[in-house]
Amino acid sequence: MSDIKLDVKGFSCPMPIVRVSQEMRKLIPGQTIEVQADDPAFEEDIKAYCQMTNNILEEFTKSGGVLIARLKKV
């Protein structure tokens, strides 16, 4: 289970990443966030976000048009 769930379905670039970064600030290290998005760019964006901010992308799945990412704050 993740500590925060974030639904950014319907939003397109750059809002999903903006919302993720806003939510990440509320977390303490070790906590996780689950993000649901349907913007196709989200896959590359969230991977780049995790690499550049040194957070961990624990899981990334696609079901239908929905992309689900679980991030762990470091």
Added chain:
Amino acid sequence: MNEKKDGKTFIVFSSDLDKVLAAFNLAVGSASMGFPVTMYFTFWGLSVLRKENHQPVKKSIIDHCIGFMLPKGESGLVFSKMNYFGMGTWMMKILMRKRNLTMLPELMKVAKEMNVNIIACDMAMKMMGIKKEELIDGITFGGVAAYLKISQEADLNLFI
């Protein structure tokens, strides 16, 4: 002082809606990634920062005329192509809203929330007779040296 030198700076020279949208998209995205972001507005780009309503300011007739001819804030901006006397921009804005794309006022609000540093070019303000009171709050004023100092601590500097 930014030790990592990973800042991003954007010189917004244009007042075309498409270019300003791109600039704010990049700025907001960069801020989300945790980079220090500066936007430097000069020449036509200054129009983006103009308030729609402000206290009357004392200016010469020519300055008033120039002020009248320049777009007043983001709502006055139009696309650089396919504008067709406003019809194209109007249609594009409808489509953007329908497709739930982020519009300029929202991006500007988010940029402010994410502490994007906004600088208005002093020289361009003088040239166009724009006074500080006519521009939105929460911005600073500076010149080339101020911009260069910030760009030296950045690894991406774009002129839009």
